[in-house]
Structure formats: C-alpha cells, structure tokens
Amino acid sequence: MSEDQPRVLTASVHDFRYFAALLRGVNFANRASVSITPDGFTVTVEEARCLTATAFVFSHVFDEFVYNPDAARPSQRSQPEDDDDELTATAFEIPLGTLMDCLNIFGTAGLAPGTSQKKKKSQADGDDSDGGRGSGRAGGKGKGRADADDVSGNARLDQWFAPGKGTGMRMSYAGPGHPLTLLVAEESGGPTATCEITTWDPEPRLELAFDSDAVVLKIILKSSWLRDALSEIDPSTEKLTIIGNPPPPPGRAARSSAPPCFRLKAVGQFGSTEMDYPNDREVLETCECAHPVAFTYKFSHITRALRALQSSLKASLRIDDEGLLSLQFMMPAPRRPGRRSQAFIEFWCLPLDE
Amino acid sequence: MRAITYSRGCDSTRLARCEKKGIVEVVAVPLRSPLANRPAMRFRATIENVDTFAKIVQSVEKLQKRCIIRFGEHEMRIICTGDVNEGGIQVWSLAKKGEKSVLSFEITGLTATGRNISVVQHILIDVLRHSEVERLKEPMCPEPDVHILLPPLGKLRTVVERLRPLAGEGVIFRANLSGELQLAVNTDNARVEVGWSGLANPAMSCGDKAKVASQGEDDSDAKDPTQMHGVLVSHKCLLKFLNSHVISSTTIACNVADAGGVLTYYIPAKFDDGM
Numbered sequence: 001m002s003e004d005q006p007r008v009l010t011a012s013v014h015d016f017r018y019f020a021a022l023l024r025g026v027n028f029a030n031r032a033s034v035s036i037t038p039d040g041f042t043v044t045v046e047e048a049r050c051l052t053a054t055a056f057v058f059s060h061v062f063d064e065f066v067y068n069p070d071a072a073r074p075s076q077r078s079q080p081e082d083d084d085d086e087l088t089a090t091a092f093e094i095p096l097g098t099l100m101d102c103l104n105i106f107g108t109a110g111l112a113p114g115t116s117q118k119k120k121k122s123q124a125d126g127d128d129s130d131g132g133r134g135s136g137r138a139g140g141k142g143k144g145r146a147d148a149d150d151v152s153g154n155a156r157l158d159q160w161f162a163p164g165k166g167t168g169m170r171m172s173y174a175g176p177g178h179p180l181t182l183l184v185a186e187e188s189g190g191p192t193a194t195c196e197i198t199t200w201d202p203e204p205r206l207e208l209a210f211d212s213d214a215v216v217l218k219i220i221l222k223s224s225w226l227r228d229a230l231s232e233i234d235p236s237t238e239k240l241t242i243i244g245n246p247p248p249p250p251g252r253a254a255r256s257s258a259p260p261c262f263r264l265k266a267v268g269q270f271g272s273t274e275m276d277y278p279n280d281r282e283v284l285e286t287c288e289c290a291h292p293v294a295f296t297y298k299f300s301h302i303t304r305a306l307r308a309l310q311s312s313l314k315a316s317l318r319i320d321d322e323g324l325l326s327l328q329f330m331m332p333a334p335r336r337p338g339r340r341s342q343a344f345i346e347f348w349c350l351p352l353d354e
Numbered sequence: 355m356r357a358i359t360y361s362r363g364c365d366s367t368r369l370a371r372c373e374k375k376g377i378v379e380v381v382a383v384p385l386r387s388p389l390a391n392r393p394a395m396r397f398r399a400t401i402e403n404v405d406t407f408a409k410i411v412q413s414v415e416k417l418q419k420r421c422i423i424r425f426g427e428h429e430m431r432i433i434c435t436g437d438v439n440e441g442g443i444q445v446w447s448l449a450k451k452g453e454k455s456v457l458s459f460e461i462t463g464l465t466a467t468g469r470n471i472s473v474v475q476h477i478l479i480d481v482l483r484h485s486e487v488e489r490l491k492e493p494m495c496p497e498p499d500v501h502i503l504l505p506p507l508g509k510l511r512t513v514v515e516r517l518r519p520l521a522g523e524g525v526i527f528r529a530n531l532s533g534e535l536q537l538a539v540n541t542d543n544a545r546v547e548v549g550w551s552g553l554a555n556p557a558m559s560c561g562d563k564a565k566v567a568s569q570g571e572d573d574s575d576a577k578d579p580t581q582m583h584g585v586l587v588s589h590k591c592l593l594k595f596l597n598s599h600v601i602s603s604t605t606i607a608c609n610v611a612d613a614g615g616v617l618t619y620y621i622p623a624k625f626d627d628g629m
Contacts, residue, residue, distance in 0.1 A: 106516070
C-alpha cells in the first residue's frame with residue numbers, strides 16, 4: 001500500500017494505554033464493529049443478541065486524528081443528496097482481540113503490574129475463604145476499604161500519565177477492503193511492529209434502544225463499589241437480580257427495616273447472595289427510583305462489564321420500564337489541555353424473561 | 355590416551371538442583387560402592403565455576419527433562435536430542451571403567467553460619483551403548499547466510515510470547531547483514547511484523563572470515579547487505595529456546611535461508627574467569 005494513498009483515518013498517539021484501556025473494556029467478543037465520525041469512533045461488540053457494549057473513543061484521545069471520509073469513495077461525491085450521516089460515518093468490522101494482541105505486542109498495553117496483581121489477590125481472597133462473601137460484604141461498606149480503593153484508583157490513573165513510559169501507536173485505514181494498519185513503536189531506536197488487521201464490511205447490529213424517558217431506576221456510584229460486589233459473587237452464579245426501592249423521604253432517619261434502595265441478588269448452585277447498598281451519599285451518589293423494581297439478568301452478561309469497571313471511575317446504572325439495563329462507565333479524562341469531554345463505555349443488557 | 359566417550363541419560367532436573375555456592379565434584383561411580391573408598395571411576399571432574407554450570411544445566415532443563423551427557427577426554431557435552439546444546443565446560447579427567455551407573459555430586463559449600471558443609475548426591479543414570487553413541491550426530495549446520503546478535507532475550511521473549519495468538523503456522527524469522535531483524539506472523543485476522551534495527555552482525559568462524567575475504571574478488575557471491583534471509587520456525591520451539599536464556603543475555607542467531615532453512619543459536623557463555 002503506497003504511503004501517498006489518501007487515508008480515511010489516520011490517528012496517532014504517543015502513549016496508547018488510555019486507548020487500550022477503552023478497548024479492553026469491551027474486549028469480550030472478537031468481532032467488533034467500528035464506526036468512525038469526525039469526533040472520534042465507537043467500537044461495539046455484542047453477545048447472544050442480548051448484550052451490546054460500546055466504547056466511545058473521542059478524537060482527543062489521540063495526538064493526531066485525521067478523518068477524511070471522502071478518501072475512499074470519490075465516486076460518491078457526485079451524490080450530494082446523500083444523508084449527512086451516511087457521508088460522515090465510516091463503518092467496518094475488526095477482530096478486536098487481535099487488535100488488542102497487536103497493541104500489546106511489547107507487553108506494554110496492560111495496566112500497571114501492581115494494579116492487576118492487587119485485583120487478582122483480592123479475588124483469590126474471596127474465593128479461598130468460606131466466609132469471604134460475608135466478610136467481604138461487610139468490608140465493602142467499611143470506610144477503610146473505601147480509602148484503599150481511592151489509593152488503587154489513583155495508581156490506576158497515574159499509570160496513564162506516567163511520563164516517558166508509553167508506547168506510541170499510529171493507526172490508519174485506507175477504506176473498505178483495506179486492512180487497519182497499526183504501527184507500534186516502544187521507544188525511539190527500539191523495535192517497531194507493523195500490523196495489518198483484517199477488516200470486514202459492517203453487518204447489521206443489534207440495536208437496543210434505551211428509553212431515557214421511562215427510567216425506573218437510576219443509580220450512580222463509584223465503579224469500585226460495583227466491581228467489588230460483582231467480583232465477590234460466585235462465578236457459577238447464573239442469574240443476577242437488580243432490585244431498587246424508593247429512597248426514604250428526606251428528613252426522616254432511615255430505619256434499618258426499610259427496604260434497601262439498591263440490592264443485588266445472585267442465585268447460583270450453592271445458594272444465593274444478597275448485597276445491599278445503603279442510601280448513603282458516599283456510596284450511592286444518585287439514587288432515583290419511583291416504585292420498587294426488580295429485573296433479572298444473566299450473570300455472565302453482567303460480568304462482561306468487569307473490565308470496564310476496573311478502569312473506570314464512576315458507573316451509572318439505569319433500567320427502563322422494559323427492564324433494559326444501561327450501564328455507563330465514565331473513564332478518567334485524558335489530561336489534555338483544553339479538552340473536557342470524557343471517554344466512556346456503555347453496556348446495554350436485556351433482562352431475562354421470568 | 356584413548357578418547358572414550360560415555361553417554362548416559364540423566365535427569366536434568368536433579369542436576370539443576372545441585373546449584374550451590376562452592377565446589378562441585380562430579381564423579382561417575384558404580385552403584386552401592388562406598389564413596390569414601392573412591393572406587394573405580396570412569397571419570398572425575400571438579401567444577402570450579404559452579405554458577406555457570408548450574409546455569410547451563412538450568413538452561414538445558416528448560417528444554418528437556420532428560421538429557422544425554424557425553425563425556426570426552428577434555429570436555430563434557432550435554433545433549434538434548436533434537437536440539438543440541440553444548441556446554442564445553444572445562445578439562446575433564448577420565449576415571450576407570452565401572453560396572454554400574456550413578457553420577458554422584460559431591461558438593462561443598464558454606465552453611466548460613468559459615469561452617470563447611472558437604473552434600474553428596476547420587477543421580478541414577480543409564481549408560482548408553484557405543485552403538486547408540488555413534489548415532490548421536492551433531493545436526494548439520496550449513497554455512498549461514500547471516501549472523502546476527504539478537505536483541506535482549508527477555509524483550510525478544512516478550513514479543514514472541516505476545517505473537518502466540520497471532521502466529522498461525524509459525525514465526526518467520528528474518529535477518530540481513532545490515533543489523534535488521536524481523537519476526538513476522540500471518541493469520542486470517544492479521545499480518546504482523548516486528549522489526550529491530552541497529553543490531554550487530556558479528557564475524558563468526560575462521561571459515562566465515564575466509565569466505566568474506568574471498569567475496570571481494572567474487573562479485574557474484576557478494577551478499578547484498580539489505581537482503582533479508584528468512585526461515586519459518588515453530589513458535590513453540592522458538593519460545594522454548596527463549597525460555598532457556600538464564601545463562602546469558604545476548605545470543606547470536608544465524609539464519610540460513612536457502613539450504614533447507616535452519617535457525618541456529620550460539621549461546622555465548624561467560625567462561626572468562628580463569629577457565
């Protein structure tokens with residue numbers, strides 16, 4: 001492929017760990033559809049026709065982001081009546097796992113080693129001890145645990161901005177029928193990897209339309225609160241029920257007998273687990289619920305969000321009146337001057353029929 | 355003196371465990387003979403540089419759990435059939451022929467409190483027959499097209515490990531005489547090429563030098579310094595070799611493109627301290 005050829009997309013960044021963290025959040029199915037717009041691109045995967053996840057990668061994640069939708073289709077420029085969206089969005093499918101493997105070719109796309117080890121350790125602790133569930137639950141509410149999370153959270157943020165440690169990347173796409181070309185260079189003078197990743201024509205995707213006007217439960221909380229709860233649930237669990245109750249009216253002290261605002265109930269082979277989140281501003285930043293609601297989801301689908309939970313700061317959990325679950329994960333903002341919009345990952349999951 | 359070669363199958367795991375600070379004495383003795391009487395031994399050697407010996411054995415262990423040790427008059431060769439790993443360690447002396455077969459290690463070292471400690475380990479071995487020894491042939495190594503010094507093996511191993519899901523049939527290992535090395539893999543999903551540059555192309559054997567010297571006259575034989583010579587190697591084998599890199603951080607690989615395609619490694623070990 002000649003260098004002079006016009007490219008639909010050219011994007012480069014000197015440290016792609018932030019980009020990799022965004023992609024990792026949705027890296028649970030190999031086939032992903034990518035849709036490029038002038039503002040950036042989205043990467044969407046789906047599973048079993050009832051779970052979709054999208055990473056929103058805005059152009060400011062990159063040092064350089066040049067999108068030229070006309071590069072690949074000069075013939076269509078004679079059709080100005082085309083819908084604007086049609087013209088400005090370019091879509092294709094890629095093997096996402098392969099893209100991640102390519103990015104990680106020098107072993108530099110991962111989280112800081114300390115962070116991942118810490119997570120593994122805490123998971124192992126939960127699995128090893130019989131009382132792990134109960135004590136973990138109590139600990140999860142404790143103040144000490146919250147401080148520890150803040151520390152590890154900061155460590156996670158720092159590793160994206162640690163100076164001089166990043167691996168640079170340049171990505172380009174020449175249009176339909178061309179591979180996605182990825183250039184990865186660890187350091188100047190070091191090895192470089194040139195990857196050509198096969199792309200396919202886009203196929204129709206599952207559209208899960210979340211009805212924002214019919215939200216029956218809305219919770220915003222720190223990602224770590226949700227991550228810890230999900231990690232402690234036995235992996236053999238099949239179903240997870242999300243239960244919401246209206247918060248007690250303000251001004252009245254919450255009685256211990258009052259139903260919890262937010263409860264996760266897991267039912268598996270070895271019994272059931274219930275985890276309650278207190279209606280405390282330190283735990284639930286927002287809790288909106290008009291009537292008691294309960295919807296059940298496949299647990300293995302919910303756990304697909306664990307990677308995104310791990311790298312995100314806050315999670316917003318919403319359920320509409322049909323039971324469609326929307327999970328939005330706010331990623332830490334890349335520290336770039338003058339840019340404020342934050343990258344995020346969104347999951348949509350259909351409930352189980354009961 | 356007759357150069358007798360005895361070879362035996364020997365458990366390299368146990369050998370590897372014999373790493374101790376101090377001096378190791380290796381003797382081959384008949385089984386059940388009291389060691390104190392110093393029975394007839396086929397060979398005896400004292401290893402001064404135990405660290406290096408332990409590292410070599412560790413490296414070999416990574417490749418194969420059982421190895422063949424071939425004792426010569428002046429050297430001992432550790433052989434893994436399939437791959438040949440040579441450790442020309444030092445001058446070895448031959449002892450008299452015995453009936454049975456242990457390799458015993460007398461290890462003297464210091465305890466934590468500073469006292470001398472002596473450990474004797476007997477490792478059961480199988481002695482190979484002469485006819486079997488005859489069949490042990492060093493692999494044919496055609497005159498290589500390229501000698502190239504590999505990048506730090508730890509880094510190379512990281513890359514090769516990461517290539518595993520991307521390597522379909524194997525890894526294409528390419529190098530040229532301008533210090534460039536490329537690893538390339540192909541699958542339906544991706545084509546990946548990892549390149550290093552600025553590596554050294556060392557001049558190797560005397561024969562090679564002679565060849566280089568004669569190149570000036572024979573233009574048709576002159577090598578284009580930018581031409582890549584490549585071989586396709588099994589990903590598993592490449593990784594296995596890279597896992598045995600405890601002994602040294604640099605390695606020379608030579609690439610043969612034409613005659614069948616053989617990738618050979620020379621592992622330069624540091625034998626410079628008085629050996």
